[in-house]
Amino acid sequence: MKNTPWLVIGAGAIGLFWACKLEKLGHKVHLVYRSENPGSKITLESLTDEEGHQQIRVSKHKVKSFKPESLTKQYNKVLLCTKSFDLTTAFSQIADKLTHDAHIACLCNGIGAQEALQQLTLPEQTLWAGTTTEGVLKIEANHIKHTGLGDTYFGLWQTDRQSSPFPLEGMTVVNIHQRMLEKLAVNAVINPITAIFNIHNGDILNDEYATLMNATLNELAQVFAHRQFTYVKESQHLTAENLKNRINTIAQLTRLNRSSMHEDVRLHRRTENDFISGFLLASSPIELPIQRLLHDGVAYSEQREDIKKKLLTLSL
Template structure:
């Protein structure tokens, strides 16, 4: 049985927010969850309107566990952690249409490419990235904590796909999604490790004593992305040092009061997406990346995080004086 509707995998903040967006356009939406108890429909979304007034909207969806799924869905949106992307797809693969659409919306770089060998024949893969802020408030509740842009672009295209080269959601299609992904992973590779290491909010990376480390991390990634031998150089030609600095600083300012996902993961003793953020540059860079290497090792050595933090501060204390 074919189900021409959206299957959203993951009922975290991003999954709930995007399920509500898809539902608002009149699409039937089913959310796969792993909760011990069944979340109740509708999804409740809290947000602030243009006048600064608190608002709330509700969106009817179906919540289901993996075992409750039936039929084959034509459209799937995977809203998982990067390390869960491939396992999450494989878990529901039998419920995906062979000529259907698969879309991803996760942090980091690399997991999207890891998914490609597992796709069914004729499935298109759309990689997505978003700068919207969202905070899960209940099993069926989410608060939109910041406006932002979302982009989806084709990584794998098959002419026999049901949806061709048009993404079935307005205003988000990007012809250069690899560039968007690289810009986002660069932002994440600076803000996320710093906030996680020092237990601070996003805006505090712009303040002493963190600011010198922040600036040095941007300069380091700029050198990586401008290197002619960088594997993804074709997508970073326009990402000048000045532009990268502006992008990362702007995100830090716009999300100043937010806690990064990596900070939340460390604080709650959960697995982080370190492997696909700092780990991406640790593996792919051809120029020295002492800071990204430091972030990568430190966040993989959480029992000694306090020692790593003190060492990093001591390395830059003269600059922050």
């Protein structure tokens, strides 16, 4: 299977990074772009070495780029690196170029888009959901910076089905839903708060946000432990203390970064709000007034100032 090319969908930061990573691992890669052609060579600038030490390295990676309509090959492995709201549309554009038994992997934030994608796949195709903590920044159409080492995991979206092994060794876990919920929980705090208050990730640890942070974590812990929550088996370990430790660590490690949602709001782009706070609001068996404020503060710019005041006057 290694001799057949990987089809990577999406020429954003993560898509370009994975095109480089797969090429470095010895795979042929065909990259699908929508608007901006990255050309045939991608520049990857790494700010850390494999042990995480500061060391700037620049490498060039030869990758063929295509528009969806120009694809002619039959691909048996595809990696979708799109925003959650673009996932099914992107898949529909290349679905007829895949083999009937193709491995389909996706890396996108939040939960919800994966199930919609599952409905579009053929019975013999296998969907692998993924989550990553790699830090990558897109500088130009064909230039990215790897700003922070992270982990990437894939797992069967339908955990009860049998499948041939994932096409990449050492990257699969049996508890992918747990991993995704852990990341979603962090995103449901850091992303909307930084977007609404226009702050860097590390700023959420400032004293002025302490009450908001504690109230948000307590609310999330309640839904994650609720026996009627769909993923309670995978989420019940996410107590308020557990969540606080996770978020403190990530906020400190990425203290000078701006979250993806912060950037989307700042640049007036569509966010993945509906697949993070929106997912929680739709699937929670209990009311989530703080997540509702965070969701609406991102979704409705005209309400943002009033919502900021409400969030800062929360009481425990």
